[in-house]
Amino acid sequence: MSTTSTTATTIAPVSPFTEADLAAIRAQFPILERTVRDDQPLVYLDSGATSHSPLRVLDAERDWYLRLNAAPHRGAHALSEEGTEAYENARERIAAFIGAGADEFVFTKSATESLNLIAYAFQNSPHPLYPGSERFALREGDEVLVTELEHHANLVPWQEVTRRTGATLRWIPMGEHGLLDLTDLDSLITEKTKVVALTHVSNVLGTISPVAKIAEAAHAVGALVVLDACQSVPHLPLDVTTLGVDLLAFSGHKMLGPMGIGGLWGRADVLADMPPFLTGGSMIEQVFMDRSTYMPPPARFEAGVPAAAQAIGLAAAVAWLTEVGMERIHAHEQSLTRRFLDGFAERDWVNLLGPAGMQDRGGALAFDVPGVHAHDVGQVLDAHGVAVRVGHHCAWPLHRALGIQASARASLAVYNTPQEVDAFFAALDQVPAVFGIERS
Numbered sequence: 001m002s003t004t005s006t007t008a009t010t011i012a013p014v015s016p017f018t019e020a021d022l023a024a025i026r027a028q029f030p031i032l033e034r035t036v037r038d039d040q041p042l043v044y045l046d047s048g049a050t051s052h053s054p055l056r057v058l059d060a061e062r063d064w065y066l067r068l069n070a071a072p073h074r075g076a077h078a079l080s081e082e083g084t085e086a087y088e089n090a091r092e093r094i095a096a097f098i099g100a101g102a103d104e105f106v107f108t109k110s111a112t113e114s115l116n117l118i119a120y121a122f123q124n125s126p127h128p129l130y131p132g133s134e135r136f137a138l139r140e141g142d143e144v145l146v147t148e149l150e151h152h153a154n155l156v157p158w159q160e161v162t163r164r165t166g167a168t169l170r171w172i173p174m175g176e177h178g179l180l181d182l183t184d185l186d187s188l189i190t191e192k193t194k195v196v197a198l199t200h201v202s203n204v205l206g207t208i209s210p211v212a213k214i215a216e217a218a219h220a221v222g223a224l225v226v227l228d229a230c231q232s233v234p235h236l237p238l239d240v241t242t243l244g245v246d247l248l249a250f251s252g253h254k255m256l257g258p259m260g261i262g263g264l265w266g267r268a269d270v271l272a273d274m275p276p277f278l279t280g281g282s283m284i285e286q287v288f289m290d291r292s293t294y295m296p297p298p299a300r301f302e303a304g305v306p307a308a309a310q311a312i313g314l315a316a317a318v319a320w321l322t323e324v325g326m327e328r329i330h331a332h333e334q335s336l337t338r339r340f341l342d343g344f345a346e347r348d349w350v351n352l353l354g355p356a357g358m359q360d361r362g363g364a365l366a367f368d369v370p371g372v373h374a375h376d377v378g379q380v381l382d383a384h385g386v387a388v389r390v391g392h393h394c395a396w397p398l399h400r401a402l403g404i405q406a407s408a409r410a411s412l413a414v415y416n417t418p419q420e421v422d423a424f425f426a427a428l429d430q431v432p433a434v435f436g437i438e439r440s
Contacts, residue, residue, distance in 0.1 A: 013334035013358065025324070026415050028054040040385030043420045048203055048231060048364045048411030049389050050253050053317065057257060060316035064309040071305045073282055087308045090315035091298070097318040098248070098265060099239035106264040106271070106298040107311055111230045112153040114249035114264035117277040117301060118226055119157035122195060123164050124275045129293065132273030135224070140166035143192040147209070148174040148401050149202045152394040154228040158197055167194070174401050178205040178354035185217055193223040201231035204393045204409060205354030206364035215244035224270065230254050234413070235333055235362055237326040246270050252310065257317035261310035264301070271297035278303040329414045333363045336412050339421045340365050349437050350428070353407055363412035366393070372435045374406040380434055384427035
């Protein structure tokens with residue numbers, strides 16, 4: 001099934017960054033200066049998998065270990081007190097970045113852990129300590145709704161929860177041009193629906209989901225809405241108070257921050273009713289030999305010594321993004337996306353997957369060269385210093401719906417340039433000669 005749209009916007013976004021601006025931005029990412037494969041300049045187009053970090057992030061983490069290395073919330077000495085303050089300041093800064101209060105933001109190790117934390121609440125309810133957890137209880141006859149666009153991290157946990165609780169898993173199918181098919185939304189979201197979990201921006205196709213419309217339908221039947229925002233938080237101006245969702249997950253390493261840190265936002269009343277996921281130190285109020293009571297959120301969900309250095313690093317990334325400006329970053333990435341779309345449109349031997357126009361799409365661009373496996377395409381690009389991702393991108397069902405085994409994907413970040421897009425196509429144009437493809 002082809003998902004290539006024939007409708008494209010006539011408005012070509014223009015980057016707000018000058019060449020000097022981009023040079024100054026790139027100077028803050030030393031890794032972009034290295035060479036690969038026969039000393040060729042690195043063209044990094046895999047930020048949807050892992051983005052690089054500016055020097056400010058690296059310095060912030062190093063500074064933690066040089067000056068503050070002590071467990072937050074676990075000591076009365078000066079280092080612990082200062083470390084606690086730095087850790088909680090990081091929470092406030094990151095929460096504010098998405099329009100939230102600090103009491104609504106939970107540090108996790110990744111978006112995957114955030115989504116598993118949420119899913120676990122639905123199989124660990126009702127909980128005797130939290131009467132409100134009844135809203136999370138799943139039983140036979142209840143339904144969980146996901147979409148066919150989901151990353152495995154927002155699919156497999158719901159498969160497990162429904163298996164264990166007897167609830168039924170349903171999904172919104174992918175329609176034309178890689179967009180969600182909402183034709184049967186009224187029959188998919190019913191009084192049986194307890195939770196709707198969806199991606200904000202597809203990590204494969206770049207498709208932007210109609211979150212508000214789906215959330216409105218979900219809330220009309222009392223369902224909770226969970227949003228995977230990994231591919232939107234680093235790229236779009238975002239305010240959780242206007243999205244209409246109840247819970248939201250994202251990860252640090254996709255937004256210029258460190259690996260090993262992620263975030264979970266939840267409406268205060270929703271978090272208050274959620275039972276704990278991991279238990280142990282830091283999240284308890286009182287412990288007896290036969291029972292325990294637990295802290296209110298966010299501490300309830302942060303058992304053990306936190307990844308404080310990573311939290312500090314993520315806060316530094318957020319500060320950097322804020323100073324550059326998310327509106328400017330979004331406009332710049334749109335201009336590069338438009339350049340990609342124009343390039344794909346000129347090559348009829350390549351199938352662009354997902355929307356071919358700027359409407360309803362972000363800067364993840366998956367493509368397929370018929371007759372050539374995505375891994376082989378990726379090797380040709382890599383031989384010319386161009387780094388893209390190949391495979392099913394942790395979205396196997398989506399690729400089955402597309403009728404292909406795998407795809408190659410270029411994905412953008414603030415530090416990419418128009419010249420890198422051109423370098424990508426110069427490398428891609430070597431594929432026909434290598435594999436004997438006729439070009440018209």
